[in-house]
Amino acid sequence: xxxxxxxxxEMSVQEAETVTLSCTYDTSESDxxxxxxxxxxxxxxxxxxxxxxxxxxxxxxxxxxxxxxKAAKSFSLKISDSQLGDAAMYFCAxxxxxxxxxxxxxxxxxxxxxx
Amino acid sequence: xxxxxxxxxxxICKSGTSVKIECRSLDFQATTMFWYRxxxxxxxxxxxxxxxxxxxxxEQGVEKDKFLINHASLTLSTLTVTSAHPExxxxxxxxxxxQQGSGYTFGSGxxxxxx
Numbered sequence: 001x002x003x004x005x006x007x008x009x010e011m012s013v014q015e016a017e018t019v020t021l022s023c024t025y026d027t028s029e030s031d032x033x034x035x036x037x038x039x040x041x042x043x044x045x046x047x048x049x050x051x052x053x054x055x056x057x058x059x060x061x062x063x064x065x066x067x068x069x070k071a072a073k074s075f076s077l078k079i080s081d082s083q084l085g086d087a088a089m090y091f092c093a094x095x096x097x098x099x100x101x102x103x104x105x106x107x108x109x110x111x112x113x114x115x
Numbered sequence: 116x117x118x119x120x121x122x123x124x125x126x127i128c129k130s131g132t133s134v135k136i137e138c139r140s141l142d143f144q145a146t147t148m149f150w151y152r153x154x155x156x157x158x159x160x161x162x163x164x165x166x167x168x169x170x171x172x173x174e175q176g177v178e179k180d181k182f183l184i185n186h187a188s189l190t191l192s193t194l195t196v197t198s199a200h201p202e203x204x205x206x207x208x209x210x211x212x213x214q215q216g217s218g219y220t221f222g223s224g225x226x227x228x229x230x
Contacts, residue, residue: 035219042223043153043206043208043223043224044221044223044224045159045208045210045221047219091158091159095219101147101212102149102161102164103149103159103161103210103219104161105158105159106158107157107158108157108158110156
C-alpha cells in the first residue's frame with residue numbers, strides 16, 4: 001500500500017519569506033500523481049499544485065513550486081514570498097495512475113505566516 | 116471549473132437518528148466519488164469509493180451498514196449515517212475525480228454533530 005509522510009506537523013514563516021514543506025512517499029508503482037492541497041480554516045480543500053511522476057520537470061504555479069525527487073521519493077513544496085493568506089493546513093497526497101484512483105493523504109503540516 | 120456541491124454544511128441530530136449528506140457534481144459527470152472523514156486537526160481518511168450504478172467499495176474498518184453510500188446517477192452521490200451516535204460526530208467531505216489522476220474536486224464538507 002502506498003504511504004505519504006509529512007514529518008513537519010507545524011511550520012512558521014515570516015511574511016514575504018520562503019518556506020519549504022517536506023513530503024516523502026512510498027510506492028512500488030511507476031505511474032502516479034502527487035499533489036499538494038491547502039485547507040484553510042474554512043476547511044475547503046484547495047489544489048495548490050500537482051505533479052505527474054513521468055514528468056522530470058518540477059511543477060510550478062506562481063509562488064508555489066515543488067522539488068520532485070523521484071528516486072528519493074520526495075516531493076517538497078516551496079512557497080515563495082509568503083503571504084498571510086497562505087496560512088493553512090497543507091496536505092501532500094498521492095494517487096495511482098492505474099485503475100485505483102483514490103487519494104492517499106499525509107497527516108498535514110500547519111503553516112503559520114507571521115506578519 | 117468542475118464543482119461539487121455538498122449539503123448540508125452542518126447538521127445536528129439526535130442520537131439514534133439517520134442523517135443524509137448529498138454531493139452533486141454541477142458541471143460534469145462524476146463517475147467516481149470519494150467520501151472522507153476528518154477529525155479536528157487530523158488528515159482526511161478515506162471511508163469509501165462509490166462508482167455510479169454499482170456498490171460502493173469501503174475501506175477496511177468502515178462499517179458498511181452504518182455508512183450507506185448511494186451513487187445512483189452521474190451527478191449525485193449520498194452518504195447516509197444510520198443510527199448516528201456521538202462518536203460519529205465529525206467532518207465529512209466528498210470528492211470527485213475529474214480527469215484520470217490529474218484532477219480531483221472537493222465538496223465544502225459537512226460538519227455532523229450527534230447529541
